[in-house]
Amino acid sequence: MLSFGSSLENKVTLVSSLRAQRQGAMFGAGNCANQIVPRLYLSDLATACDVDTLARLGITHVLSILDFAPDHLPKSITCMHVRLEDRFNVDILSHLPDTTEFIRSALAGRADARVLVHCMMGISRSATVVCAYLIAEHNMSAGDALTFTRSKRPIVRPNIGFERQLHEWEQRFAPPVQESTVGMNQLRDRLRRILDGNTQAQGAYSATGQKQLPRTTEVKS
Structure with missing residues (x-):
């Protein structure tokens, strides 16, 4: 795991290095801000430090997921910082309500x-946060959110711990499992009657759990 110093000089050196990296084959030429859904972008630190790119995209809010405090953004931009390392055993789940609300409110x-x-790098931490927003606001599953985000930014790959926590986050938005109105004993009884060919017997229940009355058979003289 790389460790970065907290001095401004070290940060400037790091940002310069990342700006050079983003011209490589991994990122492709040009800026590295990928629009995931309208007005929501995902990027690396180098792009977030590029004032010209921020202005060109019209960025008004920046959400930074870093293990050091960012100090590179214009004061005109509304910022939120979540101090977090990119490690599989780090708790990102507890931050997702706040990050989702920041994006939604903005x-x-x-x-x-x-x-x-x-x-x-715009691969793991920030990608997890964006996927969490898609799950909460666009009714996506964790798998669909990852697939969709990766279709916009192919290098997206949250670490295994973050991906697991995304699935836990998804469960918060799953529709409640409704209990069947048919009791197990009633269901067994109904199945037995069906197998016996006696679906009209007293006490039989419909699929909705409502008791069915015996049907009246009209006898013609």
Whole structure:
């Protein structure tokens, strides 16, 4: 695991290095801010430090998921920082309500709002946060959110711990499992009657659990 110093000089050196890396084959040429859904972008730290790119995209809000405090953003931008390391045993789940609300409120509050979410490389931490937003606001499953985000930014790959926590997050938005109105004993009884060919017997129940009365057979003289 790489360790970065907290001095401004070290941060500047790191950002310069990342700016050079983003010209490589892994990221492709040009800027590294990928629009995931309208007005929501995912990027690396280098892009988040590029004032020209932020201005060109019209970024109004930045959500930073880093293990050091960011100090590179214009004061005109509304910022949120979550101090978090990219490790499989780190708790990101407890932060997802706040990060999701930050994105949701920003996009709902202004029609011209643009939100950029970033971590160091835009692969794991920030991708997890964006996927969590898609799960909560766009009714996606964890798997669908990951697939969709990766279709917009192919390098997305949350670490195994973050991916597991995304599935836990998904469960918070799953519709409640409704208990069957048919008791197990009643269901067994109904199945037995069906197998016996006696679906009209007293006490038989419909699929909705409502007791069925014996049908009246009309006898013609």
